[in-house]
Amino acid sequence: MARKYTAAIAGCGSIAHAHMEGYALVDEIDVIAVADPVETARRQYMEEYRIPHGFATVEEMMAAVKPDIVSVCVWHLLHAPMTVAAAQGGAKGIVCEKPMAIGMAEADRMVEVCETTGTKLVIGHQRRFTPGWEKARQLLRDGAIGEPLWVNCTVAEGLANWGTHAIDGARFVMDDPKTLWVMGAVERQTDRYERDTAIEDACMGLVQLERNIQLFVQSDLMREGASAGWFLIRGTGGLLDVSETLVRLMNAGSGGWTDVPLDMKEGDGAIGGNTHAAQMRELLAWLEGGPEHRGSGYKARDTVEIMMALYESARHHRVVRLPMEEKEYPLDLMIREDKLPVVVPGRYDIRAFLRRERIDEAAYAKLRAEGMGHNEIMIRLNQRQ
Ligand SMILES: NC(=O)c1ccc[n+]([C@@H]2O[C@H](COP(=O)([O-])OP(=O)(O)OC[C@H]3O[C@@H](n4cnc5c(N)ncnc54)[C@H](O)[C@@H]3O)[C@@H](O)[C@H]2O)c1
Structure with a gap:
């Protein structure tokens, strides 16, 4: 049928x-x-x-x-x-x-x-469909930590890569508050790319959201504990430690940090x-x-704008108020304007291992038939070159 x-x-x-x-x-x-x-x-x-x-x-x-x-x-x-x-x-x-x-x-x-x-x-x-993020949104709606005031995201592997998930997730659990302004700092001393897109070596940004919420994001400054799916939220009445599959709560009634049971469905966790x-x-x-x-694209557009405003702020050394005027990729503009001179020459792409053009396809087929995951095979075969 x-x-x-x-x-x-x-x-x-x-x-x-x-x-x-x-x-x-x-x-x-x-x-x-x-x-x-x-x-x-x-x-x-x-x-x-x-x-x-x-x-x-x-x-x-x-x-x-x-x-x-x-x-x-x-x-x-x-x-x-x-x-x-x-x-x-x-x-x-x-x-x-x-x-x-x-x-x-x-x-x-x-x-x-x-x-x-x-x-x-x-x-x-x-x-946005993980049980941890869904639970965190419900807890915030129920006032479990009062009004959210401060959110911390620590990511790596490029802001647009992991950062988009963490920033978008923080927005999701807080019911997508609007962004008012962004202040950012960027370092790029190597010729670093991620899937063909020029990226920073490291960056950080302070994001002012409506309802008096501030979000702080740092990328590639601290590898330890960096995650695309984790953030910590401090509210007027407690703390919420959120990841896709684990939520911990501390408030006046919790008796210290307490794990919140999640509504796990079959297969959840991946x-x-x-x-x-x-x-x-x-x-x-x-x-x-x-x-x-x-x-939706409407919601994701606002997540992109936060990241672009972070770069634009670093480009002009000032707070960028939204909606932002610059429509191009501010990091590319900074590179073209020679604001981020490369000190360690040599273009490299942190996802170059995904390139399929020159791998041994017979070896790929054999490893795949043995049940190996796509990325693992690509890393192994591209390393052999
Ligand atoms: N949502 C997530 O959690 C998540 C996870 C990984 C990747 N991604 C995103 O998915 C996208 C793809 O990443 P990936 O890791 O799967 O890359 P990949 O390199 O494994 O796959 C990309 C594929 O696109 C093909 N391609 C290239 N040009 C094309 C064209 N003109 N028309 C059709 N196909 C073309 C390539 O040949 C390749 O097979 C990226 O933007 C990445 O950020 C998202």
Whole structure:
């Protein structure tokens, strides 16, 4: 029997496996096509997940099979063009990976085009579905620590990479307060990239949210304890220590730190399949007239703006009030303006191990058949070069 919705994957790499595991749990969706310029990558997906159609480009895929839903699972700089291609190609719903975009021009273009085409846009901040974050939001709504005053996020591996999750998560548990201003500092003395996007060596930012809440984020300054899924919240009446699968509370009645029981569903705990399935299900509900998705493009756009404002503040040595005027990627602008001279020359990408072009595909197939995870294989095979 035909399922109600068809879906397709753009970019057959690491995170697309998690999307596939999510789709497999959603009865209403049938994945019918993939697009990837690397033939071995799309062939692998077609065989592993029994997907009938494969294409080199998203445009060809949209024209040929017209999927209802598209998962955009390519590197950051392709998120906007591919979301636009999918929306203009007729997609009713899109789940585009994080970070939504690099620069406000791209983020706003994604929102505008999807509004024009009537496409529902979701960004892959799937941790909004983890039991820890859901519980923390409920506790805050119930006033367990009074009014939140201060949130601490410590991340690594690039602000746009992990930081987008932590900042977005802190916003989620506090019911997405608006941002008023951002003050930031950035260091970039090496020619550092993450998935083809220029990134900082380290940065930190103070974010003023409405309701008198301040959020402090530091990235790549302290590796110990850094996490894309953890934050600490101090409120007028207590403290909340939050991660995806663990929430600890301290308030006047708790008798010190106490673990809060979570509403664990089967399979919860992983950041993969099950949260992706939940993300897809909420998209279906939105498509059928339900409320805006908790990870909508509208919400993710505001997370991007915090990160861009942090860079823009460092660029101008001043507080940046939102909405910010600069639409380009301020870090790129700083590099072009020679404000961040490279002291240790030599471009490198902290996710270079994901590149598939030069790996031994026969060795890949063998390790995969033995059950090894995609990233582990890629690290091993790229190290051999
Ligand atoms: N939500 C999360 O927790 C999470 C986790 C990991 C990665 N991501 C995000 O997912 C995105 C992809 O990262 P990844 O680690 O899966 O990368 P990856 O390198 O493993 O996969 C990317 C795939 O895209 C393909 N591709 C390149 N150009 C293309 C094009 N023009 N059309 C179609 N396919 C193309 C590549 O050949 C590759 O197979 C990134 O933006 C990353 O930040 C999100």
